[in-house]
Structures are given as structure tokens and as C-alpha cells.
Amino acid sequence: MTGYPAEGEIIQIHSYKHNGMIHRVWEESIVLKGTPAYIIGANDKTVVMEADGRTWITREPAICFFHAKHWFNIIGMIREDGIYYYCNLSSPFVWDEEALKYIDYDLDIKVFPDMTYVLLDEDEYERHRKEMNYPDVIDRILKNNVKKLVSWIHERKGPFAPDFIDTWYEKFLSLRK
Numbered sequence: 001m002t003g004y005p006a007e008g009e010i011i012q013i014h015s016y017k018h019n020g021m022i023h024r025v026w027e028e029s030i031v032l033k034g035t036p037a038y039i040i041g042a043n044d045k046t047v048v049m050e051a052d053g054r055t056w057i058t059r060e061p062a063i064c065f066f067h068a069k070h071w072f073n074i075i076g077m078i079r080e081d082g083i084y085y086y087c088n089l090s091s092p093f094v095w096d097e098e099a100l101k102y103i104d105y106d107l108d109i110k111v112f113p114d115m116t117y118v119l120l121d122e123d124e125y126e127r128h129r130k131e132m133n134y135p136d137v138i139d140r141i142l143k144n145n146v147k148k149l150v151s152w153i154h155e156r157k158g159p160f161a162p163d164f165i166d167t168w169y170e171k172f173l174s175l176r177k
Contacts, residue, residue: 004034004095008175011041012099013064015090018132023104025049029064032171039066039093039100042172063168065159066093066100071145073102074158076165082113083165087149089125089142105134105142109149111160117153119146 005011013026026048029041044061065074073093075086089107093100106125111117129139152158159165 003036005031007031014099014101015104023051032168037068063165068092071141072149076159085111
């Protein structure tokens, strides 16, 4: 076991909640780059299954960035009017040969093409924090990672860098052929 999937490999992405229950499954994403530190993947019109069994299909191509140390993942969605980012506050990913897995901690940041952003789901986070007894240390880690993510947005770092999404989208298109 390498600890990460190989370039070109088709994988599933599994999102869980703190209580261990499955939250969401992306059926097919292609690995663009896999290292012990991070995995960059992509998908387009992939089936997503919700915890209640409902399914839907993603509408646009997306480049997905997962990190082994940071408590967030970043999805860059390529739309007609620009790149929108959806950032999930989450545990660092694990890869266990079955799927890329992480725990979703409710808080999200949506970033618009002009790099303005909004923090989402604070009420859901507070409700789940109480219901699932998130430890104080997790609460601190997540709040620190919200700050880190915001600084990445301001600094145009990582997936927010000007050419990041375009470069990896080109790679996705070449691998899909």
C-alpha cells in the first residue's frame, strides 16, 4: 500500500460525520496527483450519493484538493462565469485503498470568482458540535483552520493561486481522453 492513489486512478470519495456515519459518497473522481501530503482529483458529472440514499449528479467539472495535514479540503468548480470554490472544514484525508475518506465538520466557505467569500453553516456546526460532542480541541483546530483558509484566499495560495485550477483542469482533460 502506497498511502496514496496513483495518477489516473479512478477513486471514490467518502465523507463522514464525527459520529462515524457516512455523509456523502462521490462515485468517481480521477486522481491527477497523489502524494503522501496531498491528493488532487477531478470529476465532472459524477454521481453523488447522500446519507439518506438520494443521488444527484454534479453539474460542472471540479478540481478537488485534499491535504493530509490541513483540516479542510477545497473544491474548485469551473463554471461559465468563473471559478467558484467550495471549502469544507474537515479532518485531514486518509486513503485506505477503498476510498479517500474524511470527516466533514459542517463549516464551509464559499469563494466567488472575484475572491470574495462567505462562511456558511455556522448554525449547523453549533448544533452538531453539541449533538455529537465535538471535543474542545477539535473546535479550536477547526476555528484556526477557518483563519488559515481565509489567509490562503487572501494570499491566493494553493488552489486559490491564479493558474491552479486551469492547470489541473488541462491535466484532467488529457487523462480523460
